[in-house]
Amino acid sequence: MGSLTLEEISGFSEELVKKACLVSMAAHKSPDKQFLVENSRTSSDVFFSFPGSWSAAHWFTRQSFGEIKVDQSDLQGKDKVATSLRSVGRDELATVNEGLLRRFEWILATSSLPTEVEKAILEKRKIVFTGHSSGGAVAILATVWFLEQYLKPEKTSMSPLCVTFGAPLVGDFIFNHALTRENWSQYFLHFVMRYDIVPRILLAPLSSMGKELERILCLLNQKAVFPIQGSIVEASKFYETVMRNASAVASHAACRLMGNTNPILETVASFIELSPYRPCGTFVFCTGHKKLVLVSNADAILQLLFYSSQLCSDNELKSIAERSLDDHFNYLSELQESLSKPLVQLDHLEAIPLSPNGATAENIPTSNALNDLGLSARARLCLRAAGEHEKQKLSNQERMDSKKRDIVSGLQLLEEYKTKSAFCNVGYYDAFKISKDEDDFKANVKRLELTGIWDEIIEMLNRYELPEGFESRKEWIELATKYRRIVEPLDIANYYRHAKDEDTGPYMHKGRPRRYRYTQRWREHALRMPVGSSAESCFWAEVEELYRNTNPGAFEDIRERTIKLEGELEEWLHNKQISNDVFLKGSTFTKWWITLPHQHKSASRIHGLINN
Secondary structure, eight states: OEEEOHHHHHSOOHHHHHHHHHHHHHHTTOTTSSOEEEEOSSSSEEEEEEOOOOOGGGTOSSSSSOEEEGGGSSSSOSSSSOOSSEETTTTEEOEEEHHHHHHHHHHHHHSSHHHHHHHHHHTTOEEEEEEETHHHHHHHHHHHHHHHHTOSTTTOOOOOEEEEESOOOOEEHHHHHHHHHTTOGGGEEEEEETTOSGGGGGGSOGGGTTTHHHHHHHHHHHHHHSOOOOOHHHHHHHHHHHHHHHHHHHHHHHHHHTTOOOHHHHHHHHHSOOOOEEOOSEEEEEOSSSOEEEEOOHHHHHHHHHHTTOOSSGGGHHHHHHHHHHGGGOHHHHHHHHTTSOEEEEOOGGGSOSSTTOOOTTSHHHHHHHHHTTOOHHHHHHHHHHHHHHHHHHHHHHHHHTTHHHHHHHHHHHHHHHHHHHTTTSHHHHHHHHOOSHHHHHHHHHHHHHHHHHHHHHHHHHTTOSOGGGGGOHHHHHHHHHHHHHHHHHHHHHHHHTTTHHHHOOIIIIISOHHHHHHHHHHHHHTTOOTTOOOGGGHHHHHHHHHHTOOTTOGGGTHHHHHHHHHHHHHHHHTTSSOGGGGSTTSHHHHHHTTSOHHHHHHOTTHHHHHO
């Protein structure tokens, strides 16, 4: 924790933020335009700003929260490479708000935005997407679209920036997980006034707000044009509704952070509508006392969205409810006075003081900032839990890193087993399937030891107990790929040796363990490969199925599968992803292949390899 300038901490300069705020508010004055583009006079920055929408239909397309999976969007490319907006190992897609997404897609399809962006790339300008209110949500989606489409070696190495003011949440937990894993979170900076209701709106379901949302958006629209006195009664009811739902979301999340395994927690969640939306990127909370508090921990941000806008007493409801609308348009004046001052960064959350009077000499600025946000002891406890959770994930990663040496030594032993088996003219796959020697037994012991390590890693990933970037670490991707290529053939051999296919079906359908599915997706994602294209470790599973289901005279039934496998085998051999021991005389592959029709074999692309 400490007091530094915004640029020192985040890389976003004071000048850039002020300019982004100006152009964001200017976009409100041009609601007929889909976006505004403005070049900076003092730098190479170019700002793309989006106006907000005051129609409830652009916020909620359906009950309850209007969410949609990203595979039904234009955020990803049209090729076969999977979108980055997913959990790679689990292959679980992110969720985004459909109304805001469709608004962005409409802009993308009917405006000159792609042309203007490509022009800025050619001119080597720094692109800044920005917006206020729901325009900020569109800016977030535009930034993600740019990152997916253009941040590639063959297009540009210049990353965009996204600065929003009072923007609603736009994506779920996986959306933030993916941005963090890709190291994209650093490009997003969101400013939130302490009582601004708009960043909290999507924490409540449409069913809880009825016609109030449309009326509140109408009031906000009028305030965007000229100041008026809003309806206190409507504002108060709306504020209470949103904050009640925000409380449920924050409390449920806090229980998980604190390790609450009580089944009642899930029972309650099953009949209470909880918003799927979660923060992403870095948030800067404006305390209202000309101080700024910067937070990057998404769990802590969610807690702050609720606790920083809590009422101290019921007597405050009317004044705070009105302020929740007024604050939505106070960003420019607030930042003019506070941006030049040092801000407080909440980083070592597990050490924050639990009471307003519990500060030490070292964390007085932090304590004062927490007091300015009105955080209760419970709120501080939730922030501590967020910090401890993050700390535990790093500790888990260190523990897994310490096991890399065991994995490497285990793979080396299996490599030696593979080399030794080749001298017996069967290859290590068939030697292991037969398992009649002591070496086969030792290889099986090592296989099981490695299985234990990798299953522990995968289970942690499945519960999101490792840092988001774990699946993107080059050393782990390379180690996992080597593990998969050496060990999965042994698992396949063991599967068919024990005839598990007779009960469970083909290995690839229900028999393949998650440790191989996860790690295959790691490589495909890292190298931007088509989905399913790194299946070299599954070669023997396809061979077994073809061998067991090839009937004399029925070659036409498997012709396409055979040709496909031969083509893949040739490529895998060329890239040294499979070794030549597959062609040994006693291998299952050779035994199967020589039974194929002579006409096919003579024309096969691997004919020469078999003969040699």
